[in-house]
Amino acid sequence: MKDCIFCKILSGEIPSKKVFEDDLCYAFYDLDPQAPTHFLVIPKEHIASAAEVTDNNSAIVGHCFAAIAKIARELGLESYRVVSNCGEQAGQSVFHLHFHVLAGRDMTWPPG
Ligand code: DGP
Numbered sequence: 001m002k003d004c005i006f007c008k009i010l011s012g013e014i015p016s017k018k019v020f021e022d023d024l025c026y027a028f029y030d031l032d033p034q035a036p037t038h039f040l041v042i043p044k045e046h047i048a049s050a051a052e053v054t055d056n057n058s059a060i061v062g063h064c065f066a067a068i069a070k071i072a073r074e075l076g077l078e079s080y081r082v083v084s085n086c087g088e089q090a091g092q093s094v095f096h097l098h099f100h101v102l103a104g105r106d107m108t109w110p111p112g
Contacts, residue, residue, distance in 0.1 A: 001046040006096035010044055020071045024063050027071055027101075036104030037077065041068055047097040050086040064099055077103045083111070 001007045008014040009028065016028035019039045030038040043060040047053065053061055065082070072080055080103035085092040 001096075004046060004096050005094050006042050006098065007046055010042070020067060020074075022067065024060060025067050027067060030100065034100075035102035037075065037080070038100065038102050039071070041071075041099045041101065043097055048095045049092060049097055050084050052097070068099060068101055072101070072103075075103075077101075079103065081107050 005014060009016045010026055019027040019029060020041075021027070023044075025041055025043050027039050027041045030040055041064045043064060045057065045060060047057060047060070068082060080101055083100040083102065084098065085100075
């Protein structure tokens with residue numbers, strides 16, 4: 001989608017540090033890491049947020065989680081947090097569905 005930063009990353013218009021890629025999803029390191037390991041997993045299909053997931057496109061969410069598990073195994077991550085901010089009040093700043101994967105430090109709960 002025009003004007004979507006993550007669609008521009010997918011097209012190569014904006015460079016990124018790739019972690020993993022397949023036909024349906026792409027994973028890359030976050031520009032502003034919040035943990036020693038912090039990467040994002042995004043569907044290649046433009047979906048604005050978790051609020052836009054429907055019965056018709058929800059298979060991609062499972063696919064992203066399978067990719068996360070695979071990447072975590074390959075990186076040797078034993079413990080990690082998966083976060084998807086949905087909406088501005090929840091901290092979403094890029095409106096292309098993405099899953100943050102954070103690891104390498106103690107995490108607190110509840111999140112801020
Ligand atoms: P959120 O605030 O939950 O929508 O997360 C968006 C994340 O995307 C945020 O942690 C910073 C990251 N980000 C924004 N622009 C870029 C970029 O151009 N490259 C990379 N690698 N990450 C970006």
